[in-house]
Amino acid sequence: MAGNTEPLSPRAKLAVTAGKAAAAVSRAAGRGSGSVIGGKVALRLDPDLLARLAQHLDVVLVSATNGKTTTTRLIAEALRAAGPVVSNALGANMPAGITSALAGGSDAKFGVIEVDEKYLAGVARDVTPKAIALLNLSRDQLDRAAETRMLAEKWREGLAGSKAVIVANADDPLVVWAASSSQQVVWVAAGQAWKDDAWSCPSCGGVMQRPGDDWFCGQCGFRRPTPTWALTGDHVLDPHGSAWPIHLQLPGRANKANATSSAAVAAVFGVPPQVALERMYQVQAVAGRYDVVSFLGRDLRLLLAKNPAGWLETFSLIDPPPTPVVLSVNARGADGTDTSWLWDVDYTQLAGHPIFVIGDRKLDLAVRLEVAGLDFRVCETLDEAVQSAPPGRIEVIANYTAFQDVRRRVGN
Numbered sequence: 001m002a003g004n005t006e007p008l009s010p011r012a013k014l015a016v017t018a019g020k021a022a023a024a025v026s027r028a029a030g031r032g033s034g035s036v037i038g039g040k041v042a043l044r045l046d047p048d049l050l051a052r053l054a055q056h057l058d059v060v061l062v063s064a065t066n067g068k069t070t071t072t073r074l075i076a077e078a079l080r081a082a083g084p085v086v087s088n089a090l091g092a093n094m095p096a097g098i099t100s101a102l103a104g105g106s107d108a109k110f111g112v113i114e115v116d117e118k119y120l121a122g123v124a125r126d127v128t129p130k131a132i133a134l135l136n137l138s139r140d141q142l143d144r145a146a147e148t149r150m151l152a153e154k155w156r157e158g159l160a161g162s163k164a165v166i167v168a169n170a171d172d173p174l175v176v177w178a179a180s181s182s183q184q185v186v187w188v189a190a191g192q193a194w195k196d197d198a199w200s201c202p203s204c205g206g207v208m209q210r211p212g213d214d215w216f217c218g219q220c221g222f223r224r225p226t227p228t229w230a231l232t233g234d235h236v237l238d239p240h241g242s243a244w245p246i247h248l249q250l251p252g253r254a255n256k257a258n259a260t261s262s263a264a265v266a267a268v269f270g271v272p273p274q275v276a277l278e279r280m281y282q283v284q285a286v287a288g289r290y291d292v293v294s295f296l297g298r299d300l301r302l303l304l305a306k307n308p309a310g311w312l313e314t315f316s317l318i319d320p321p322p323t324p325v326v327l328s329v330n331a332r333g334a335d336g337t338d339t340s341w342l343w344d345v346d347y348t349q350l351a352g353h354p355i356f357v358i359g360d361r362k363l364d365l366a367v368r369l370e371v372a373g374l375d376f377r378v379c380e381t382l383d384e385a386v387q388s389a390p391p392g393r394i395e396v397i398a399n400y401t402a403f404q405d406v407r408r409r410v411g412n
Helices: 010-028 035-045 049-054 068-079 095-103 117-127 148-159 173-179 253-268 273-280 308-315 340-344 362-371 382-388 400-410
Strands: 058-063 085-087 110-114 131-134 165-169 184-189 229-232 235-237 243-245 292-295 298-304 325-328 355-358 376-378 394-398
Touching (some): 010 035, 010 095, 049 095, 058 068, 058 117, 068 085, 068 253, 110 117, 117 148, 165 173, 165 253, 184 253, 229 253, 235 253, 243 273, 253 273, 298 308, 298 400, 325 382, 340 362, 362 376, 394 400
Parallel strands (some): 058 110, 058 131, 085 110, 165 184, 298 394, 325 355
Antiparallel strands (some): 229 235, 235 243
């Protein structure tokens, strides 16, 4: 529990030390940050370590299909106005990665933790959070994650009775259904561009009515709650009716929505919206996302899109035609091996852009683009794609492991 500064037991200290050693070995071997293997080793030695590491922290958990890494970063920046923060900023968001992150934050006051959707309820039980941010739920990794309605049900059951303040997106019916079992909910009008996973009522299965920005079920009466925080244009509207300008270097409406939810979370911890939003301006990129890098004499902007909702948001960010676009899709374990989601993405929005296709599943993507009636070229490597592209900054859009491949190649 926050405020309880009971020192770690000898066993817990041993687990932390062993975990850090395992992580160091992994890094030395060039196998990434080592946070996951380090956390696994530590939890094997002390299964209750996560709870022990969180006991002195005021914790906020962030979960969603899209935007959780960025929102975690924005909340962490905002809360630094009130004290030291420990966070899993690189996105290792399952219990092992979270444990590794917290093990490095013995002097912190706040823990800002991104959590994979499947693990939210279990992590919430372990760390007794003060706040939980729920941003959205949409189809993702169809072979690994549960169907969205089942995930919402899992959240709903897992958060029932939680003493945490739930900061939830009022515009996503699945999130509202999940949060409605909780005692304290702060509703945020953060918007929902992707609606294809929320046409049926999560409560009764009836058809959802969506007049304008509102939504309700005509059968059971389940409806959009009244928000107390809202994104309006370039401003955050707080519960007192004050409008605060959003200061971001990150592009797009989705990030303004992330900032709005982040400001609502910061307020739970006593950080005023003006202070929170000003501090968010410091964030230029998040784990390489939105970075502009120089490669083979060209400027490349790196954009991550992992699922249909993410691709829809990303298309709204890119420079207009004839800006060249490189698309890269893999289907490795971390991506989900099922690429049928490609058929849910409206690629016709890329009409007029010179398109170059790379990645493990470039042929799957090529078939999808062929059906969409788009002109494109399949390339073997990023180098070939960049060298074939016409002049101008190149937009590179990739799913998870493809994005990591691109970052390694460009030295980012």
